[in-house]
Amino acid sequence: MKKNILIISGSPRRNGNSEMLADEFASGASSAGHQVEKVVLAGKKLGFCTACYACRGGSCPQQDDAPAIIQKMLQADVLVLATPVYFFTMCAQLKALIDRSVMVYPQIKNKDFYYLMTMAETDESMFKGTIEALRGFAACCENSRECGIIAVPGVYEAGSINGNPALEKARIMGANIK
Numbered sequence: 001m002k003k004n005i006l007i008i009s010g011s012p013r014r015n016g017n018s019e020m021l022a023d024e025f026a027s028g029a030s031s032a033g034h035q036v037e038k039v040v041l042a043g044k045k046l047g048f049c050t051a052c053y054a055c056r057g058g059s060c061p062q063q064d065d066a067p068a069i070i071q072k073m074l075q076a077d078v079l080v081l082a083t084p085v086y087f088f089t090m091c092a093q094l095k096a097l098i099d100r101s102v103m104v105y106p107q108i109k110n111k112d113f114y115y116l117m118t119m120a121e122t123d124e125s126m127f128k129g130t131i132e133a134l135r136g137f138a139a140c141c142e143n144s145r146e147c148g149i150i151a152v153p154g155v156y157e158a159g160s161i162n163g164n165p166a167l168e169k170a171r172i173m174g175a176n177i178k
C-alpha cells in the first residue's frame with residue numbers, strides 16, 4: 001500500500017551526515033512507490049513553545065513555519081526523524097518542533113516511526129539519550145509503532161558518512177516500508 005512518508009531532517013547543517021541518511025531513506029521509499037516529502041528544519045522559522053497554552057483555544061499565536069510542518073505530521077502515515085546527536089540528545093531544532101506539537105500531539109495517532117541519527121563518538125552506547133528522547137515523543141503519540149533505527153557513530157565532519165554501509169541500510173529501510 002502506498003504510504004505518505006514525512007521525513008524531518010533536524011540538523012542545522014545542510015547536506016550533513018544525518019541529512020544524507022534521510023536522503024537515502026527517501027530514495028528507497030520513493031523507489032518503492034511511496035509518497036515522500038522531506039522537510040529540512042535548517043532555514044525554517046521555528047520559535048520555541050512558550051507554554052502560553054493559547055493553542056488550547058485553537059491555534060498557536062506564533063507566526064512561523066511550525067504549524068504547517070505539524071499539519072504534515074498529522075497527515076503522514078510514517079514519520080522519519082533524522083538528527084545529529086547534540087550533547088547526547090536530539091538537536092534543538094527538532095526538539096523545538098516537537099515541543100510546538102503540544103497543541104495537537106494527541107491527534108498524532110497511528111504513525112510508524114523511524115529514527116536516523118549520527119554522531120562523532122564511536123561508542124554506540126552514547127546514542128542512548130537520543131534514542132530515548134525520540135522514543136519519548138513517540139510514546140506520547142497514540143498507537144505509534146517504532147519500525148527502525150539507524151544510528152551511525154564516528155562521523156563528525158559533514159560528508160564523513162560517505163561510503164558508510166549505513167547509507168545503503170537507510171535506502172533499504174525506506175524501500176522496505178510496507
Ligand SMILES: Cc1cc2nc3c(=O)[nH]c(=O)nc-3n(C[C@H](O)[C@H](O)[C@H](O)COP(=O)(O)O)c2cc1C
Binds near residue numbers: 013086
Ligand atoms: C552542538 C553540537 C553538539 C554535538 N554533540 C555531540 C555529542 O554529544 N556526541 C557526539 O558524538 N557528537 C556530537 N556532535 C557531533 C555531531 O553529532 C556529528 O558531527 C554529526 O554527524 C552531525 O550530523 P549532521 O552532519 O547531520 O549535522 C555535536 C556537534 C555539535 C555541533
